[in-house]
Amino acid sequence: MPGKSQPSQARYAVRTAAFLLLALPWSQLAAHAAEPTPPILEAMTAELDRAFAELGHAAQPSAAGKQLPPYFLSYSVQDAQVVTIGAQYGAVVNSTTNRLRSADVQVRVGSAQLDNTHGDHRGTAVHTVRLPLTENREAFQRLLWVATNAGYGAALDNYLRVKTESEVRAKEEDSSADFSQEKPQVHVGKPAQPVEVDRAAWEKRVAALSRVLREFPEVYASQSMLSVQNTTTYYASSEGARIVTPYRLANLVVIAMTRAEDGMDLIQMRTFQAETVEGLPTQAEMERSVRQMAVQLAALRKAPVTEPFNGPAILSGRAAAVFFHEVLGHRLEGQRQRGDKEGQTFTKELGKPVLPEFLSVIDDPTQAVLDGVALNGHYSYDSEGQPAQRVELIDKGVLKTFLMSRMPIASFAQSNGHGRAQAGRMPNGRQGNLMVTSTRTTTEAELRRQLIEEAKRQGKPYGLYFEDISSGFTLTQRAAPQAFQVIPLVVWRVYADGRPDELVRGVSIVGTPLAAMKKILVTGDKPELFNGICGAESGSVPVSAVAPALLVSEMETQRQPQGSSRPPILSMPQDGRQTGPQGTSTSGASAAAQQQQEAQ
Amino acid sequence: MKRVAWLLAVVLSMGAVGAEAEKPATRADAEKDPVLRAMLKELDRSVEQLQLPGSLKPYFIQYRTEDVASYTARAEFGAIEGAGHAHHRVVVVTVRVGDRKADSSGSPADATAEQACVGDDEVALRSALWAATDRAYKVALASYAQKQAALKQVQTPPQANDFSEELPVIALGARARLEVEHGIWPERMMRVSGLYRAAENKKLAGGVVDGARAAFEAMARTTWLVTSEGTIVRKGTTSFEETFAASTQADDGMRLTRSYSSTGASVADLDAEEVFAKHAEELLSSLGDLRQAPLVEEEYHGPVLLSGDASADTLRALLSGVTAMRPRLGTEARTVGAFASSYHARVLPDFLEVVDDPTLKSFNGKALVGAYRVDDEGVTGEQVKLVEGGKLQGYLIGRQPVRDFPHSNGHGRAAIVGPARPHISVLKVTPREGMTNEALEKRMLEIARDRGLDHVYIVQTLGGVQFPRLLYRVGTDGKRTLVRGAALDDMDNRTLRSSVEAAGKDLWVANYTDDVPTTVLAPALLVDDVTVKRANEKNAKLPFYPPPR
Helix, strand or coil: CCCCCCCCCCHHHHHHHHHHHHHCCHHHHHHHCCCCCCHHHHHHHHHHHHHHHHCCCCCCCCCCCCCCCEEEEEEEEEEEEEEEEEEECCEEEEEEEEEEEEEEEEEEEECCCCECCCHHHHHHHEEEEEECCCCCHHHHHHHHHHHHHHHHHHHHHHHHHHHHHHHHCCCCCCCCCCCCCCCCCEEECCCCCCCCCCHHHHHHHHHHHHHHHHHCCCCCEEEEEEEEEEEEEEEEECCCCEEEEEEEEEEEEEEEEEECCCCCEEEEEEEEEECCHHHCCCHHHHHHHHHHHHHHHHHHHHCCECCCEEEEEEECHHHHHHHHHHHHHHHHEHHHHCCCCCCCCCHHHCCCECCCCCEEEEECCCCCEECCEECCCCCCECCCCCECCCEEEEECCEECCCECCCCCECCECCCCCCEECCCCCCCEECCCEEEEEECCEECHHHHHHHHHHHHHHHCCCEEEEEEEEEEHHHHHCCCCCCCCCEEEEEEEEEECCCCCCEEEECEEECCCCHHHHCCEEEEECCCEEEEEEEEECCEEEEEEEEECCEEEEEEEEEECCCCCCCCCCCCCCCCCCCCCCCCCCCCCCCHHHHHHHHCC | CCCEECCCCCCCCCCHHHHHHCCCCCHHHHCCCHHHHHHHHHHHHHHHHCCCCCCCCEEEEEEEEEEEEEEEEEEECCEEEEEEEEEEEEEEEEEEEECCCCECCCCHHHCEEEEECCCCCHHHHHHHHHHHHHHHHHHHHHHHHHHHHHHCCCCCCCCCCCCCCCCCCEEECCCCCCCCCCCCHHHHHHHHHCCHHHHHHHCCCCCCCCEEEEEEEEEEEEEEEEECCCCEEEEEEEEEEEEEEEEEECCCCCEEEEEEEEEECCHHHCCCHHHHHHHHHHHHHHHHHHHHCCECCCEEEEEEEECHHHHHHHHHHHHCCCECCCCCCCCCCCCCCCCCCCECCECCCCCEEEEECCCCCEECCEECCCCCCECCCCCECCCEEEEECCEECCCECCCCCECCECCCCCCEECCCCCCCEECCCEEEEEECCCECHHHHHHHHHHHHHHCCCCEEEEEEEECCCCCEEEEEEEECCCCEEEEECEEEECCCHHHHHHCEEEEEEEEEEEEECCCCCEEEEEEEEEEEEEEEEECCCCCCCCCCCCCCC
16 A cells, blocks of 8 residues: 555644545545445545544534544444354254444544543543445435534543543553554455355254254253354544455354253353355364264263362463463553553563563464464454554563554553454454464473373372363453453363373362463474454454463462252253263373364 | 334234134144144143152243244434344243242242244254253242241231132134235335435424434234143234334424334234325424424423323323232232222222223224233233222232232233233223313313413323423413423322323323333323423533534
């Protein structure tokens, strides 16, 4: 794209730039673009320019006096089509197509140094409105006008509060500006095509996956859900940004639940993802994976309950990826380094070692594929219209930077293209593709051997192998994601005396899991991928995490708190002709063999 | 709250009309329906086998399956915003342990819901019932233990049993089917919501429309109900609704909102497009009138005439508490709410009578959405005389008895998810000697002159019980002026009892298509002493910049 480099010293310069754009016919700009200007972008740009020119400048309809003009205005339109098919107990429970267009209007008044988004007011700067599905420019602009009015009114109100609060409060520890100065980007990509799904066929396939679980009477509850979405994001700002980017994701998740005789609830899930449904694994592959999951869940139900333990452990690559995402990644989000209510775990650690020196961590949303598998956290532009950047977060164990949105912090004034949000939320620094690399690697077999060695050295009868862990958020959908917990789902005891590995249930990691990170001794040599959806204050965003398996010298665990409800009293209704999966058992299955199914 | 005037919905199971004349249905008939077959099979298994060793067996189990198919088309400012189908099913399970005298009820076990498959897969449907039953039974056991402990804490025993004994009913109406020509509705909604343009140019007195929405919603709901007592019910209802809503601001920033709906049991019951459009246009021009209307005076005390429309809303709000609900344990109360101690006492002037009659399917040719044959506890709906000679003669009751009322009168009604509760159905308020509107106005002006008032008020429509949307100030010379920004005060049960001066002779039909559909048939009411004052809602800023043209 031809860089429309703007002078960006002060608000006035930004304004001038915007007026320049106003004067410049849009078609001239579009002529540089590879794609014709989509009508949605034209309509939103027209209204954006009109609003920015008139707000605070037009003669007021009432004698209320002159208002402060906004210094920044952006429209982000999400045009999403989602096909959802859900099944339970072997039959379809819902099958819908939803089409939704919505616009997030962001208005900022004051100055980049201090504006209406300051402190706790950050979330108030976004106003969302539903937009029509037809290219009706009149209705489009009218609705954007309604939302802009509401947003501007709220911005004026919040700015007043911000100013009052900042006058009465002691000086803030971090006196950074509220909004970074960035170059506006122009990139008109091709809007996403409508979702194409053979609904009848996929209803059968999702139901069939759910029906697999009918073979397992101890799987008391389950959900199978396919969701296929094609979304186009249109972004325009008063700084001159004009961006159109498509996004596609087909996601099929199967969750199975059971309850042990002592009342402990157990859960397992399998997720299959691809850009479109065609990219999903074959039905046979998915059914096999679901069956393996159910077999493991049944085994887990009968497994002994864990005992308090403090000793060596291996995290499988996939478990390590989730672990790094939850425990490290979230704490490296820029906004968590600023504000009284944040833990600021890493704020003062910049330039200092936070991991063993053989480990490095990057976040690279620009990477689309890893070993032929699509990365969920890939994007070209973030939710603030900034180009995605490969960011070296930790280099040879030393903390280098944070995941930055356009909200500056004391140590960094610029975005690094990680300002992300779901529709309707204010963007924050978030992860995209978090990748952990190691220079001290060894084979899986050697890792296991070293685990046993370490257990012996510490005088422990066994070490733990964490095969699968889940984020607390994924499981509980908690609204407050402050404590990014990890919940172990599948854990094995690896005995030092050569006994077969033993599945245990009810393992919960104690204390701050960060401590465990400094005790990583060596890693595996194969990176594993976790593709998922991550939830936090700025909503749900697709992410990936990649990491090798880890050997940790010390991991403290205890028994997780559990319910006391009994398993169901009557057996689950059966087809009559079906007898269930008696005889299938996982006893003696090695951790490594179990792990095969984890990779996508 | 959605409310609909004069334009209505039939809700009674469409096919059930024919079924009523046929020979009584049997369990064998019911088992031809795959949903009922699955429900009965699982119910039998639960009745036979569900028991935790050492604990009580359930003495009553009820399964309800609700199937809801819907179609919606929404447009705003002349453009479609969304249109589509949805179809889902839930099962709602009730489990009671203990006995009729004292059981586990009053807990979530009264209605434990679980999503179910939309097709008729027997195992999947039974599995959903099984999961909900297991949860409900465990909750019921815990809640029964708590209830027994609580009973030991009070000296005064409960005033009535926990569960009434009723004769089982087998009633097999037809499944409801959603029949919508969905191609036409998006366009139609776009046309209606686009009417704001012409209005803004002509009728809005310089005002700006900041909301113009049209929506069409069609729903078909089938309910299957089976109980361990042998009740088997299938009933279907359909409802169609078209709404238009628009809003603007007065020059002082006051928000002005109006809406109009047309409702029916079939598309044929809805307004023709031209008729609906005419209502929408009138509504838009009323916004223009309201913009220019003066603000209501600061405070007024005196007679107010509630139109049938406004009266129906008011009576519904004030009389919907004539239900028999379980009182607090350890008290001698009969029920709860405004009418808890009013049995045989005066609640209305002696010239008003009130009945609630679910069997009343239509009135003056208009279908009534509150009507039904069998309620959601499987009890046949009965006409109930509530107020006679101004005195309270009874309560609306489901299967939860209260003192002096040991049986249900078929008023236990449930939203799609949730337990059945006593509820009004078709509430009919009839004056002994009703007056014409002219006579009512004349009488009101006489009162005004006697009290030295130079004007009175007529409430034409309400938006919520307290806030008139169309309110007219009427001078003693009969001159009417539309005013805005008012709130009504003192509209309470005391006013209803002692301040209603006279009533109109015609009954207004108001259908409310809420989760539990209801109808109110009400006369206009002349109320002797009401406070009208300024609502003093926050007046938001006018638009900061003009709308796009």
